[in-house]
Amino acid sequence: MIGAEWIYWLCGGFFFIVGVQIAFDREHPKRWTNALFWCLLGASLCAGSFVAGPAGSPAALHPTIPSWLLGGAVIVTALIAGFGLTGAGTVRTTTEAEREASAARRRNLLFVPALTIPAVTVLIAIEGGRLSIGGHPLLVAGTQTLVGLGVATIAALVVGWALLRPRNPAVAFTEGRRLLESIGWAALLPQMLSTLGLLFTQAGVGTQVGVIVHHIVPEHSRVLAVIVYALGMAGFTLIMGNAFAAFPIMTAAVGWPILVQQMGAHPAPLFAIGMLAGFCGTLCTPMAANFNLVPPALLEMRDKYGQIKVQIPTAILLLAVNVCFMMIFPFA
Amino acid sequence: MIVLLGVALVVVGFALRINPLLVVTIAGIVSALLGGLSPLHILEAFGSGFASSRSITLAFLVLPVIGLLERYGLQQRAKTLVSQAAGLTAGRLLLVYLFVRQLTAAFGLTSIGGTAQMVRPVIYPMAEGAVMRSHGRVPEPVTEAIKAHAAAADTIGVFFGEDCFVAIGSVLLITAYVDANYHLKLDALQVAIWAVPTAIAAFLIHGFRLLRLDARVAAMMADSPEQPASAQ
Numbered sequence: 001m002i003g004a005e006w007i008y009w010l011c012g013g014f015f016f017i018v019g020v021q022i023a024f025d026r027e028h029p030k031r032w033t034n035a036l037f038w039c040l041l042g043a044s045l046c047a048g049s050f051v052a053g054p055a056g057s058p059a060a061l062h063p064t065i066p067s068w069l070l071g072g073a074v075i076v077t078a079l080i081a082g083f084g085l086t087g088a089g090t091v092r093t094t095t096e097a098e099r100e101a102s103a104a105r106r107r108n109l110l111f112v113p114a115l116t117i118p119a120v121t122v123l124i125a126i127e128g129g130r131l132s133i134g135g136h137p138l139l140v141a142g143t144q145t146l147v148g149l150g151v152a153t154i155a156a157l158v159v160g161w162a163l164l165r166p167r168n169p170a171v172a173f174t175e176g177r178r179l180l181e182s183i184g185w186a187a188l189l190p191q192m193l194s195t196l197g198l199l200f201t202q203a204g205v206g207t208q209v210g211v212i213v214h215h216i217v218p219e220h221s222r223v224l225a226v227i228v229y230a231l232g233m234a235g236f237t238l239i240m241g242n243a244f245a246a247f248p249i250m251t252a253a254v255g256w257p258i259l260v261q262q263m264g265a266h267p268a269p270l271f272a273i274g275m276l277a278g279f280c281g282t283l284c285t286p287m288a289a290n291f292n293l294v295p296p297a298l299l300e301m302r303d304k305y306g307q308i309k310v311q312i313p314t315a316i317l318l319l320a321v322n323v324c325f326m327m328i329f330p331f332a
Numbered sequence: 333m334i335v336l337l338g339v340a341l342v343v344v345g346f347a348l349r350i351n352p353l354l355v356v357t358i359a360g361i362v363s364a365l366l367g368g369l370s371p372l373h374i375l376e377a378f379g380s381g382f383a384s385s386r387s388i389t390l391a392f393l394v395l396p397v398i399g400l401l402e403r404y405g406l407q408q409r410a411k412t413l414v415s416q417a418a419g420l421t422a423g424r425l426l427l428v429y430l431f432v433r434q435l436t437a438a439f440g441l442t443s444i445g446g447t448a449q450m451v452r453p454v455i456y457p458m459a460e461g462a463v464m465r466s467h468g469r470v471p472e473p474v475t476e477a478i479k480a481h482a483a484a485a486d487t488i489g490v491f492f493g494e495d496c497f498v499a500i501g502s503v504l505l506i507t508a509y510v511d512a513n514y515h516l517k518l519d520a521l522q523v524a525i526w527a528v529p530t531a532i533a534a535f536l537i538h539g540f541r542l543l544r545l546d547a548r549v550a551a552m553m554a555d556s557p558e559q560p561a562s563a564q
Contacts (some may be wrong), residue, residue, distance in 0.1 A: 004387065007393070008386050011386075011389060011390050011392065011393045012394075014393065014396065015392075034354050044339035045386055045389065047383075048382060048384075048386050049383075051379055051383050052380065056484075066376075066379075067375075067376045067380045068379055069377035069379065070376065070378075070380075070382060070383060071375035071376055071378030071380075071382070072375055072379075074378050074379065074382045075357060075366045075375070075378055078353050078356075079354070079357065081351070081353050082353040082354030083351075083354065084351060087374060093402075094403050094404075094405075096396065096408075097410045098405075099402075099403070099404070099407070100368050100405065100408050101405075102405040103405030103408035103409040104412075106404060106405065108409070108413075110404060110405060110406045111406070111409070111454075113397055114398070114401055114453055115448050116395065117394055118441075118444040118445075118449070119445060122441055122444065123444065125441075145443060146390060148443070150390070153393045153394050153397060156397045157396070157400070160397055160400050161400075164400065164404050166403075169401065171408065172396040172397065172399065172400040173396055174399075175395075175400050176395040176396030176398075176399045176400075177399075178399055179399050179402075179448075180392060180395050185351070187392060188353060188390065189353055189356065189383055190385070190388040191351055191381075191385045191386065191388055191389060192353060193356055194356040194381060194384075195377065195378055195381030196342075196359060196360045197355050197378055198377055198381040199360040199361075199363055199364045199367075199369075199374070199381070200338065200360075200381075202364065202367065202369060202377060203335045203338065203363045203364050203366060203369065203539070205335050205336060205338060205339060205363060208333060208335055208336055214506065223477075239339055239342070239343070243502065244501070244502065244505055245437065247505065248509055251509070251510070253515065256510075256513075260514075265336075267454065267510060267514075267516060267518055268518060268522035268525075269522075269528055270493070270521045271506045271510060271523060272503075272506065272524070272525075273526060275495065275505075275506055275528060276492070279491045279492065279495075281512075282491065283487065283488065286346055286352065287342070287346075289389050290391070291350070291487050292487070294447065294537070295483035295487070296479070296480070296483065298448060298452055299447065299451070299452055299456060299482070299483060301481040302476060302477055303480075304397075306476055306480040307487070310477075310480045310481055311484045311487065313535055313541065314484075314534070315536045317505060318492075318530070318533060318534055318537055321530065322530055322533075325529055325530060329529070
């Protein structure tokens with residue numbers, strides 16, 4: 001059966017190729033540390049399939065790589081980049097004039113591979129569950145979207161090669177390296193933040209915040225309790241970078257005991273709006289790296305916080321709207 | 333209470349603009365030590381945390397395709413296409429993208445957009461092409477603003493669209509957590525439906541701001557001096 005693990009190996013393989021390319025690039029300013037960074041990251045993505053993971057993952061029962069080893073590799077990778085030992089090299093690509101000429105000649109044909117990606121992803125995400133070989137499902141249940149993305153990428157690459165006919169097909173990986181190097185260390189940050197959330201939880205940070213919130217929450221004022229729940233969701237998300245981490249803590253401290261049990265709020269609208277209040281916090285924090293720091297890196301913006309600055313006014317207004325909704329809908 | 337020092341480290345680190353990767357790694361180790369975790373346990377947490385969060389990184393899988401298309405002029409084509417469409421401004425284009433992104437995400441199709449596969453190769457060049465058509469030039473500050481707004485429209489669109497879909501992570505987290513801890517039978521559809529009012533509010537608020545973007549771009553044009561036309 002094809003599962004998400006295959007796609008992780010594909011992605012790990014791409015990172016590894018980038019690392020090897022950099023190792024052969026004599027003009028790269030930070031050649032060896034950069035090569036090590038991408039090779040380690042690629043290898044770690046593949047190795048992740050073989051450590052003890054959460055229940056249900058294929059290696060959960062028979063881990064073959066100890067997770068402390070992977071953890072050590074990940075920390076080393078993070079420190080290489082953390083101490084500024086990585087940086088983008090210069091990759092030879094086409095000039096602006098060559099691109100204009102190519103665009104004028106190929107016109108809308110250029111969109112075909114780009115649109116192949118979402119089309120195939122969605123097709124497999126929706127219909128992939130029905131594929132079977134000899135009565136056995138082809139895809140591991142619950143992995144259709146990730147497998148879809150992987151298959152779609154390969155399909156789009158093949159379509160791109162067929163339509164554009166580059167003299168050397170490997171140029172796709174050189175161009176991929178150009179984009180990946182512009183993202184740089186930010187490529188690892190989302191996963192490190194997710195790990196930080198895990199460590200915060202295990203160290204009891206959430207419980208402590210819950211205790212503090214419990215002390216300041218007013219017992220009998222509905223307006224104040226709603227404000228504490230909504231602002232707490234946003235504020236805690238701001239720190240953790242993820243509304244999913246804030247939800248259990250704020251709900252256990254305020255949402256359930258005070259708003260639902262004491263004041264009789266309906267759970268469905270209360271929790272739905274509570275989560276969305278948390279999303280307003282996500283819009284404002286560099287801790288949500290994959291949403292707020294990776295895009296500016298990929299777009300090669302000068303101000304790495306430029307996107308967050310644009311999002312803050314919308315987030316504040318929307319948080320105010322959510323507070324109002326939360327005072328009305330759960331109590332209607 | 334002392335474990336909160338880890339949170340403080342993160343805030344201070346980001347404020348001082350120290351490399352976030354370094355800040356996060358150190359803060360994680362410090363909070364875990366303060367929380368009484370053993371060094372081996374910490375290493376294991378980094379390993380299993382990395383292994384279970386790998387799906388975020390799959391977004392970069394599309395880079396070879398996008399890079400190949402850029403080499404052959406995808407961004408330039410997107411600009412040309414928009415510069416032919418009269419009446420299409422950067423603000424209006426991003427408004428349409430925000431709407432499409434929200435609507436498709438509300439039907440669970442979150443993988444249609446994204447910075448790597450949509451914003452960088454198509455949406456941002458189109459928005460810049462629209463500025464080019466109406467003003468004839470795109471100075472650097474305007475490019476920055478257009479990039480920031482294109483990325484923001486993508487994020488806001490997917491955030492406040494996906495929650496209206498029943499089988500999305502955040503909705504399932506709510507029902508799973510509440511059902512397990514408080515012995516309720518919360519209907520995922522109910523949770524998703526109650527996300528709709530906020531989704532509409534998000535579209536109105538951010539859509540209004542996008543429509544004002546055109547006026548802001550015009551103001552920035554007035555501020556930045558005209559560059560001398562290069563001799564042809």
